[in-house]
Amino acid sequence: MDSRNDDRIVVVGLGYVGLPLALALAKRFPVTGLDIDGGRIAELKDGHDRTREVEPDALAASSITLTSSADDCHGADIYIVTVPTPVDSSNRPDLGPVLSATRTVAALLDAARKPVIVYESTVYPGVTEDICGPLIEELTGLKRGQDFYLGYSPERINPGDREHTVDRITKVVAGENEEITERLAAVYGVVTSGGIFKAATIKTAEAAKVIENAQRDINIAFMNEITQIFARLGLSIWDVLAAAGTKWNFLPFQPGLVGGHCIGVDPYYLSHRAQELGLEPHVILAGRSINDGMGEWVADRLHDLAGRKGSVLVMGLAFKENVPDLRNTRVVDVIARLKQLGHVVTVHDPLVDPAEARHEYDLDVSTGALEGRYDIVLVAVPHQEYAELDDSTLTGLVHDHGLLADLKNVYGGRMLNVRRWTL
Structure with a gap:
């Protein structure tokens, strides 16, 4: 027809x-x-x-x-x-x-x-x-x-x-x-x-869709798990991936916070149906557990590196770079854990709707010019606006003896006169 x-x-x-x-x-x-x-x-x-x-x-x-x-x-x-x-x-x-x-x-x-x-x-x-x-x-x-x-x-x-x-x-x-x-x-x-x-x-088409995102979720979970292992060994995941990526069939997944309306959600649809059928989806749920816990792990690392509670600027609240989408953003997990540990957190994102952030997460978000100085500056979402910050503006946000935390290694190629951390 x-x-x-x-x-x-x-x-x-x-x-x-x-x-x-x-x-x-x-x-x-x-x-x-x-x-x-x-x-x-x-x-x-x-x-x-x-x-x-x-x-x-x-x-x-x-x-x-x-x-x-x-x-x-x-x-x-x-x-x-x-x-x-x-x-x-x-x-x-x-x-x-x-x-x-x-x-x-x-x-x-x-x-x-x-x-x-x-x-x-x-x-x-x-x-x-x-x-x-x-x-x-x-x-x-x-x-x-x-x-x-x-x-x-x-x-x-x-x-x-x-x-x-x-x-x-x-x-x-x-x-x-x-x-x-x-x-x-x-x-x-x-x-x-x-x-x-x-x-x-x-049913085949429904199944194809739900496994597309479950597959990505599981692969990213592996990256997040090895990131935590390598952190104990004093290794940067980015250095490891640069070396491993020279092999022709190495898959170029990266660690990070897994949110949004698809990857952080769809695996639960598949696992739910599996459990209804009497099957326990061990791999799917293990991946979800690792990714759901990544935000708290990041916050704990920052707290340990800072050595004390203090002021934190979180740059980026959207679930991914260069979009205003706040659905299921896992940056909120980092913020919640930092607050729980006693830090005072300021949130900035030039793209998101502050009213939506307030409604969905009870968070106040600044969208204007970056200002102030902080004990920890966490670049959580690599929006283009953040990637284009000049060195003096970027380092000017960090207190003396403070920490610049670059979650996705946006500034990996820069020589910045500030204490730095990345995955």
């Missing part, structure tokens, strides 16, 4: 994933972007994307219809759900956003159009067909495979990455039957130059 240029498409959720996808689709199809956050819609209509994934010119030039009202989205041919899939305080999957979006979509379906509901949210195998599909049937009285159809196409958005954008990556698609798979391949195929991979089944 080929796509039709008059297929009406609704993208539900306009965050890092949904907005770039919706704009790409809008170049070929009539697209409505739905987000329950009215403030988000107002900003987008004014040409401002708080995620910094889309430029104002691209927003202004698009034919997309933006709305926070589901009433504007009745009777579409394809609904694409791109809402978050977080975990709760016990690291169990929180399907609340996906189920809420599913309820919204269910109320909009027109069986006469034989609509397709596609999920891009990361889930464990079975959620689309065994949870979302039956919920739609229950709410609507419609029959799956007859009145509506299901599909899955895992998102692969990497915040801040301008190379692997939605219009350049290989897109995995799967429908509940061959005809739907072909239709989704045709729809997604017109928006990406990276090609389409047709997964064997929806």
